[in-house]
Amino acid sequence: MNVIKQEYPLVVAHRGASGITPENTLAAFKRAAAQGADMIELDVRMTKDFHVVVHHDQTIRRTTGGRGAIWDLTLQQIRNLDAGRWFHSRFSGQQIPTLRQALEAIPSHMGVNIEVKTDGDSRKKLAFEEVTILIIMEKRCVDRVLVSSFDHSFIARVKKLFPEIRTGSLSHPIRDRRRKPSTLARKLKTDAFICDRAFLTADFVADAHARNLLVGSYVINTKAELETAVSLGVDAIVTDFPGRIVPALRRMGIRNPKPKQSGE
Ligand code: G3P
Ligand code: MG
Numbered sequence: 001m002n003v004i005k006q007e008y009p010l011v012v013a014h015r016g017a018s019g020i021t022p023e024n025t026l027a028a029f030k031r032a033a034a035q036g037a038d039m040i041e042l043d044v045r046m047t048k049d050f051h052v053v054v055h056h057d058q059t060i061r062r063t064t065g066g067r068g069a070i071w072d073l074t075l076q077q078i079r080n081l082d083a084g085r086w087f088h089s090r091f092s093g094q095q096i097p098t099l100r101q102a103l104e105a106i107p108s109h110m111g112v113n114i115e116v117k118t119d120g121d122s123r124k125k126l127a128f129e130e131v132t133i134l135i136i137m138e139k140r141c142v143d144r145v146l147v148s149s150f151d152h153s154f155i156a157r158v159k160k161l162f163p164e165i166r167t168g169s170l171s172h173p174i175r176d177r178r179r180k181p182s183t184l185a186r187k188l189k190t191d192a193f194i195c196d197r198a199f200l201t202a203d204f205v206a207d208a209h210a211r212n213l214l215v216g217s218y219v220i221n222t223k224a225e226l227e228t229a230v231s232l233g234v235d236a237i238v239t240d241f242p243g244r245i246v247p248a249l250r251r252m253g254i255r256n257p258k259p260k261q262s263g264e
Helices: 026-034 075-079 099-105 128-138 152-161 181-188 202-210 223-232 242-251
Strands: 010-014 039-046 052-054 111-116 145-149 166-170 192-196 214-218 236-239
Touching (some): 010 214, 010 242, 039 099, 039 128, 099 111, 111 128, 128 152, 145 152, 192 202, 223 242
Parallel strands (some): 010 039, 010 236, 166 192, 192 214
């Protein structure tokens, strides 16, 4: 199965259904699945003791109220944190998941965009690429993942180590502003180009499609943003609200209607 190349545009739940559930938690992934998203985007970082955990920020302050950076905390310390209560008391008890737990929990018909975050972590030569690949292989998820990062040396190394894994270059709004998708793809051997919606142009989409690259754009939460993305020919809509975007695409007639459930 290849969940990356299915019906377009794909709806990618940004940190799960993060508009209505605490980001990057199993609750957020479950809700996105129930709302009909095709793929989950999640962020990963490496702990002090070299476990890969799902967390966006460098520190745990915003999502747990605790102190410290992910790379200064052990998995055990991270497991003791509550990553749901900050969002709403009814999510109390949600943890920061490991990448393994996330891959186990996300339904197998869905894709997973693993966005690797290395910013702020001054440790080098951690074998982060190798560890990530091994987890993907162990969980038999090679066909359904896309490994993306703003750290372009990371994705180049993943592709070098394991060419079967699909990779995506995240275009940095400042650093990569003028770099065409095809230029990045030639250099990094990527399969996808992902860009902030503010910087996506018709020329970039045409350039990417000429090279057979999947184009993703983030974060698309409103009807106007969706219409612009669709008119540009974006292949993957990265949104905090899959529950809005899936029905909106259906209303636009560019997604199959919801299959009828028995008794519906
Ligand atoms: O995958 C696109 C998007 O997630 C990149 O930005 O900061 O939300 O991880 P950020
Ligand atoms: Mg991200």
